[in-house]
Amino acid sequence: MSQAKQISESLNTCKQYIDQFLKHSNTLDVSKLSANRGLMILAFYEELLALLYDNYNLFEADQSDMIDPEKN
Numbered sequence: 001m002s003q004a005k006q007i008s009e010s011l012n013t014c015k016q017y018i019d020q021f022l023k024h025s026n027t028l029d030v031s032k033l034s035a036n037r038g039l040m041i042l043a044f045y046e047e048l049l050a051l052l053y054d055n056y057n058l059f060e061a062d063q064s065d066m067i068d069p070e071k072n
Contacts, residue, residue, distance in 0.1 A: 030038060 028041075030041075033041065
């Protein structure tokens with residue numbers, strides 16, 4: 001299997017896990033959490049947002065960065 005195909009499959013797997021996480025987090029009833037648990041989740045979201053913000057430019061690939069996994 002080519003490296004591009006492996007990367008593509010790994011990215012798809014990660015996207016699936018992220019989608020599952022988002023579905024779960026959207027159903028979370030924050031009003032039923034203890035204060036300590038709520039703070040832990042808040043800290044997690046803040047860290048996640050900081051990571052996304054710091055790496056935002058990775059998601060703005062120009063066309064020269066695009067690779068067709070079928071060709072590699």
